[in-house]
Amino acid sequence: MRVTGLVQGVGYRAFVDREARRRGLEGWVRNRGDRSVEAVLAGPADVVADMIAVCRRGSSGSHVDDVDVVAADACALEVGRAGRFSGSPTLCRRRPPCLRRHGPPCTAPSRP
Template identity: 60%
Template sequence: MSKAIRHVAITGWVQGVGYRAFVDHEARSRALEGWVRNRRDGSVEALFAGPAEMVAAMIAACRRGPSSARVEALQDEAANPDMLKLREAGERFSVLPTI
């Protein structure tokens, strides 16, 4: 089973609609590592690490988002493992402060 680390940026109506909580729940249910956070430009940014199939399923879930969100675009790219260091100490998946 191959491992993947992907960084995604989601734009659209994705803040103030429970998008981060949705991502947190979905990532934890898939036992993925990583983080999610809002950005001041109105987008949401996330990092997912785990089995490639589970990461792909997580990205597909992000394209849909929660029912109250409207995803306009999702950028997906390979990520450096060092980006996992942004997580809160001791957590597999973290909701980080807005940047």
């Protein structure tokens, strides 16, 4: 999911991290270079839906303009494979972690 609005510099990423951990979700959240926040959430569908609603409301100090939700592939979930949720700093490159040279190896099936 990608969240736009006033969502950087106001504690929004930490808010998403905390709320996802509280709900027992797996995945990750990070700031993007375009001032949006990106997150991958994995868990029971009802819990993920609740978390998306929480993200739409936002944290105090934030102002959410839009939440774009798309299905994630196995490569996007790679960062959260440890069975927990993690927050990470701003992503300057617009490539999935598994495609970056310094990121974890991607275990997703190769595409033809």
